[in-house]
Every structure is written in structure tokens, then in C-alpha cells.
Amino acid sequence: MGRIYLLDVTNRDGVQTARLGLSKLAKTMINIYLNEMGVFQSEFGFPTTRHESHYLRANLKLAEMGVLQPIRLEGWLRATVEDVETAYRLVPNIKHLNLSISTSKQMIVGKFKGAKSEQDILTMAIEALDVARSHGAETVGINAEDASRTDIDFLLRFASAGKEHGADRFRYCDTLGYDNPFTIYETCKLLAEEVGIPIELHCHSDLGMAVANSVAGAMGIIDGGQDAYINTTINGIGERAGNADLVAVILALKKSKGLAPKYKFDTPIKLNRAWKICKYASYAFGVPIPINQPGVGVNVFAHASGIHADGVLKDPQNYELYDFKELGRGEPETVETGREICSGQYGGTAGFGHIMGKMEVEFKDKGEAERILELVRYANVLAQKPLVEDELKFIAKYPDIAKELMTIAPLE
Numbered sequence: 264m265g266r267i268y269l270l271d272v273t274n275r276d277g278v279q280t281a282r283l284g285l286s287k288l289a290k291t292m293i294n295i296y297l298n299e300m301g302v303f304q305s306e307f308g309f310p311t312t313r314h315e316s317h318y319l320r321a322n323l324k325l326a327e328m329g330v331l332q333p334i335r336l337e338g339w340l341r342a343t344v345e346d347v348e349t350a351y352r353l354v355p356n357i358k359h360l361n362l363s364i365s366t367s368k369q370m371i372v373g374k375f376k377g378a379k380s381e382q383d384i385l386t387m388a389i390e391a392l393d394v395a396r397s398h399g400a401e402t403v404g405i406n407a408e409d410a411s412r413t414d415i416d417f418l419l420r421f422a423s424a425g426k427e428h429g430a431d432r433f434r435y436c437d438t439l440g441y442d443n444p445f446t447i448y449e450t451c452k453l454l455a456e457e458v459g460i461p462i463e464l465h466c467h468s469d470l471g472m473a474v475a476n477s478v479a480g481a482m483g484i485i486d487g488g489q490d491a492y493i494n495t496t497i498n499g500i501g502e503r504a505g506n507a508d509l510v511a512v513i514l515a516l517k518k519s520k521g522l523a524p525k526y527k528f529d530t531p532i533k534l535n536r537a538w539k540i541c542k543y544a545s546y547a548f549g550v551p552i553p554i555n556q557p558g559v560g561v562n563v564f565a566h567a568s569g570i571h572a573d574g575v576l577k578d579p580q581n582y583e584l585y586d587f588k589e590l591g592r593g594e595p596e597t598v599e600t601g602r603e604i605c606s607g608q609y610g611g612t613a614g615f616g617h618i619m620g621k622m623e624v625e626f627k628d629k630g631e632a633e634r635i636l637e638l639v640r641y642a643n644v645l646a647q648k649p650l651v652e653d654e655l656k657f658i659a660k661y662p663d664i665a666k667e668l669m670t671i672a673p674l675e
């Protein structure tokens with residue numbers, strides 16, 4: 264029986280969303296929280312984008328140090344030989360890649376404007392795959408952009424060619440959120456059966472079905488005898504109407520009628536980290552969590568109407584499908600309502616000492632404290648908002664890594 268793996272793409276699809284972005288420190292914290300939650304893989308960035316290079320290398324060091332373990336860190340790039348070469352020049356230690364190319368007639372005609380045929384697409388993808396392998400990539404996924412609008416015969420050829428050339432996975436991208444649960448189930452089951460390769464699902468919410476499509480697609484893949492890798496983002500943040508929400512996907516697979524016994528995660532997912540990771544991503548992106556967001560919205564465990572309040576007081580299961588504690592909710596949170604000392608890019612030693620002292624972080628001498636303060640100033644320059652406790656602790660614990668990942672120098 265195939266299993267389900269989570270592959271979070273917040274640090275790729277989330278950050279390429281219009282009007283949104285994350286500092287490199289925030290991206291690092293997301294990787295740390297995803298790892299703590301038990302997410303299998305983080306698509307942690309763009310190995311061909313120069314301002315990502317230091318961040319990507321520093322995070323790979325965190326993996327080597329055992330800090331970002333067992334999560335896999337994988338980079339996304341276009342399926343061209345040139346991009347793979349650039350990726351290995353800028354980030355030589357990268358071990359996991361996903362190579363993406365458009366496969367639909369719409370894209371081939373509308374984007375490539377007739378400059379490429381289906382055969383060209385196949386050739387480009389295979390050459391890029393072979394080059395990635397020659398550089399020592401441990402795993403390579405091959406992504407069909409706009410797969411849901413691609414002729415099924417070509418999609419089968421594309422996935423099969425990838426398999427023959429040693430791709431570890433095929434990513435089925437419902438790039439425009441065009442599928443519905445019935446179509447994606449059928450297509451993915453067919454792909455799993457015919458090609459015999461583990462399949463990733465990359466679903467978007469243009470029609471409000473990203474989570475439902477991800478779950479239905481995973482069912483199709485597993486019923487077709489393969490492992491399913493679901494692409495998620497925290498709070499569903501992603502291009503246009505967003506991606507499949509991480510927490511909603513987990514809740515759906517664990518709690519929806521009849522799913523859990525048959526469609527299982529490969530390893531246990533710590534759902535009780537949901538509250539923390541969603542709150543952090545909301546702060547880091549500067550996007551509030553909608554009050555009705557599954558699992559983590561403020562109204563999800565709130566009851567006002569008489570019948571519901573009476574029912575939930577008698578037995579929460581009358582009106583709640585799952586308990587707030589399962590999501591890591593229920594702990595009181597302290598919010599300053601009076602004087603507050605924040606970290607900032609122009610901060611000094613007194614304020615910094617106060618903040619770190621409250622967190623019970625001690626420095627071995629004045630020099631160390633000065634050095635951490637300097638890094639905190641730079642982190643604030645990049646974040647443009649006060650740092651949270653975990654970010655400050657991270658900088659204090661791994662100053663060299665923090666320095667490396669925050670290094671951004673435009674080329675001449």
C-alpha cells in the first residue's frame with residue numbers, strides 16, 4: 264500500500280506570491296518548524312536565484328549539523344540544462360531537486376509561441392534530469408506544469424520518459440486549480456498504474472478545491488499502487504488564490520469520513536505544531552489568519568448560538584470534529600499591553616540585554632553579546648519588523664549560520 268508524504272512549498276510558491284515575501288531568516292524558521300512538525304520535505308527555495316544562494320547553503324549546513332533533520336531540503340528550478348548547471352555552481356551541495364517545465368498545449372502555444380514542440384519539451388526535461396544526476400543529485404522530481412490541462416497521452420509519455428531516466432517522482436501540477444476531486448482522482452490513478460512512479464500533487468485553489476483535490480488525487484495515486492506526495496503551503500499562501508493549506512490537508516486525511524485507515528502518512532505528523540507554525544507564518548508574511556480557517560482560525564472552536572453552545576458544553580463532539588488541543592491550541596498567550604522593548608535595526612545594548620534576559624539567554628562575555636546584537640540588527644533590516652523569540656534564540660545559538668544566511672550582496 265502506498266503512503267502519503269507532505270512536501271511543503273511555502274518557501275517557494277508562498278514567497279513567489281504577489282505582494283508577499285519572507286526574509287531569509289523567516290524562511291529558515293519555516294524549515295525548522297516544518298521539520299519539527301514531521302513534514303517530509305521542504306521546497307526551500309530557488310537555487311538559480313542569486314539572492315537565495317547564501318540562505319540555501321546555510322540551510323544545507325543546518326542539515327549537515329543535524330538541526331534540519333530528517334526533513335529533506337529540495338530546490339525548484341526550470342528543467343533546462345543551463346539552470347541545473349547554474350544551480351550546482353551557486354549551491355554545490357544541493358541534494359534534492361524538482362525540475363519544472365510546461366506540458367499543456369495552452370502553454371506550449373501560448374507561452375513558447377510555437378518555438379517548442381512536445382518532443383522538445385521531452386528532450387529538455389530529460390537532458391536536465393540527466394545533468395542533475397551527473398552532478399550527484401540524490402533525488403530528482405520532474406514537474407509537469409499545467410498537467411491538468413495537458414493531453415493525457417503526452418502526460419503519460421512525459422512521466423514515463425522521466426521514470427526511464429531515473430526521476431524519483433513525477434509532479435502533477437494543477438497549476439490553475441482546474442481539476443475537481445473526481446477528475447484528479449481518475450487522472451492520478453491512471454498515471455500511477457500506467458507509469459508506476461511515485462506522484463506529487465501540486466494543487467491550487469482558484470476554484471476553492473486545492474485541499475479536496477490534493478486528498479482525492481492522493482487517494483487515486485494510492486489506489487493506483489504508488490506513494491503520494493502532497494504539496495502544501497502554510498495557511499494556503501501561494502500564487503493567486505493559493506495552494507493546498509498544510510493543516511487542512513492533514514486534518515482532512517486524519518478526520519474525514521473513512522480516510523484514515525486506508526490513506527496513511529509515512530511517518531507521524533505532529534499536528535500539535537499547527538498553531539505555532541500557522542501563527543508564525545501569518546506574522547512573517549504579514550497576512551492575518553482568516554477567522555474561519557480550518558484548525559487555526561479564531562472561530563473554529565467558538566460557539567455563540569444557543570443550541571450549539573448548549574450542545575458543545577454537554578459534549579464537545581456534538582459540534583466539534585476535532586479538539587483544539589490536537590492543534591496545539593489552548594495555551595494562554597501573553598501579549599504586552601503596556602511598555603514593550605522590541606528588537607530593531609537601530610537597537611542598542613540596553614534594550615537587547617533586556618529582551619534576551621527575559622528569554623533567559625545568557626552570553627559568555629560582552630563581545631559575544633555585541634556580536635549577536637549586530638546580527639539581530641541586520642535581521643531586522645531584512646525583516647522590517649520586530650523579531651520573534653524563536654528568531655532571536657536561533658541567532659544567539661547559530662550566529663555563524665545566521666550571518667551566512669542573511670548575507671545578501673548584489674553582484675556588480
Ligand SMILES: [Zn+2]
Nearest residue numbers: 276438465502
Ligand atoms: Zn504553484
